[in-house]
Amino acid sequence: xxxxxxxxxxxMGELLKxxxxxxxxxxxxxxxxxxMIEYENMNSVYREFFPTDPPARxxxxxxxxxxxxxxxxxxxxx
Amino acid sequence: xxxxxxRSVIEPKNPxxxxxxxxNVPHSPGIRVGDYIFLSGMGPVDPVTGGRNLxxxxxxxxxxxxxxxHMLESAxxxxxxxxxxxxxxxxxxxxxxxxxxxxEFFPVDPAGSHHLRLAAQQR
Numbered sequence: 538x539x540x541x542x543x544x545x546x547x548x549m550g551e552l553l554k555x556x557x558x559x560x561x562x563x564x565x566x567x568x569x570x571x572x573m574i575e576y577e578n579m580n581s582v583y584r585e586f587f588p589t590d591p592p593a594r595x596x597x598x599x600x601x602x603x604x605x606x607x608x609x610x611x612x613x614x615x
Numbered sequence: 616x617x618x619x620x621x622r623s624v625i626e627p628k629n630p631x632x633x634x635x636x637x638x639n640v641p642h643s644p645g646i647r648v649g650d651y652i653f654l655s656g657m658g659p660v661d662p663v664t665g666g667r668n669l670x671x672x673x674x675x676x677x678x679x680x681x682x683x684x685h686m687l688e689s690a691x692x693x694x695x696x697x698x699x700x701x702x703x704x705x706x707x708x709x710x711x712x713x714x715x716x717x718x719e720f721f722p723v724d725p726a727g728s729h730h731l732r733l734a735a736q737q738r
Contacts, residue, residue: 562619562622565646580641583641587642591643593642593643593654593655595701597656614619615619
């Protein structure tokens with residue numbers, strides 16, 4: 538969970554940067570995790586990427602496809 | 616690139632409803648950008664105790680929407696200005712009851728919404 542969260546947020550930061558934005562300009566995040574048991578494991582990594590004024594966020598426990606443990610989407614300012 | 620809209624954190628006037636601060640979780644209650652407000656996922660938190668107000672689904676939905684109204688009003692907005700909501704129910708059997716309560720809060724021109732059934736939601 539920690540590794541997947543780190544990879545996704547790293548990729549998200551790269552994508553935003555490629556578009557001239559950054560994680561600091563994210564306003565809303567949806568986090569889908571396979572089990573809410575992993576909530577704190579996800580949070581501990583997530584926290585590193587959004588150290589101040591973090592985005593609004595919703596976290597839900599769901600069944601994910603492809604064996605992944607976590608999926609994250611966001612809305613950001615350009 | 617054009618000038619970026621200012622991005623600011625919004626918080627409920629009632630500190631008991633500031634779940635993200637009280638539970639020290641890494642999200643803000645809401646973010647404002649320009650004329651738009653984005654709220655974090657909200658639940659039936661008791662505005663007096665700050666604890667979870669668990670009970671019948673109708674009451675949980677009423678409490679959640681009252682809290683949402685408080686959040687929006689704290690930022691100078693309101694339920695009548697919502698454009699999109701996502702509802703997450705632990706049990707889809709509660710769908711009709713949710714809709715019944717929904718109409719109490721959104722009598723005219725309700726927001727766009729969609730509903731997810733998430734059986735694994737319980738923590």
